[in-house]
Amino acid sequence: MNGVHDMGGMHGMGPVLPERDEPVFHHRWEARAYALVRAMGAFGRWNIDASRHQRELIPAAELLRMSYYERWLAGLRELLLQHGFITAEELASGKATPGGAKGTPALPAANVQAFIARGSPASRESGCAPRFRAGQRVRARNLNPVGHTRLPRYVRGKSGTIGRVHGVFVFPDTNAHFRGESPQHLYSVRFEARELWGEAAAATDAVYVDLWEDYLDADRAA
């Protein structure tokens, strides 16, 4: 979706403000919110793409106003409701409904390190040959899906060069909507800064973007 989360190249967002000796979490509730997202994610009822998309769906004005972990919290609440982990009544009352459904076993503390160490690899085995090879010229398709995509607006329609062929990975555009993983080849594509931003950009500079096969066409003009 062409949301405000897709920020590459926008102006008006102000200066970058690094904080000296920044703590990992600024408030205990941020730490708790982070941990809740992970602990509930461990059930495997949704995936990282669905979870990202849920945060993208926060109305633009709200999204820009909210802090990072407020967005995580809002996204988590929606996912918990959608997947039946909690009810709107419970959210409203702040209490579990007496006699309501109890859950499957929670992630136990003893399994947390293993959960972190295992992660959730997004690569998939496939005998499918890549359509593009390193050094080949490609053009990012001008796609504007209303759903989730990881094709940033600033590269759409732009031409670049395949750098690395990363292998086969889960495709977020379908996975985010539980329409299957559609595994396909993923590439690192080099775009010259001037191709993206015009002649004012430095001729020496480039942006590398990881793009799936369905985002790309061979650049026949090249």
Place this chain on the structure above:
Amino acid sequence: MKSRHTHPEHDEHRMPSDPALQVLALESILVDKGLVDPQALDTLVESYEHRIGPRNGAKVVARAWKDPAYKARLLADATAAIAELGFGGLQGEHMLAVENTPAVHNLVVCTLCSCYPYPVLGLPPVWYKSAAYRSRAVIDPRGVLREFGLQLPEETQIRVWDSTAELRYLVVPQRPQGTEAMTEEQLASLVTRDAMIGVAIVQPPRTGEPP
């Protein structure tokens, strides 16, 4: 602590406006329902506050500086090379190391969200997740670097890596001069989080300090 921006009239679930209270309420519901073990939350928080952070990445970089064979492995297969030091997993399942040289400077961003290599750098700082950094790193990397106090020569090629997929990037900064006699541990102490994102370079040890 009050949330800075709340619009209770839009809050369809009538959750408390203060996110601290919201989280408290949500945790209590989930614990009541047997969906969350509060000790697991403690362990998760503790892991990212104390165990998983940029000191891990600094060890990787110092090893690469010290051991050319390790550096070659790191640049060829970063996930495996980082696993040799015991780091990996969540948000570092697929790693790529990019090396700074006198000719090339690398900078990492996630324009679409906040992707960041947790196992080697921990959780991202607020500025990395900010709209300002995410919007500007790709269109004005030199301006962003100047704000971090880093003025690169015009002829230096800047490569910005936008983490749009599940690949996570670690910048291997240039080893500063005057560090030839240093041990791996001493080298690691020079390597900063910002240098491994690419918004800083690693400074040589100040003269007068023990190597």
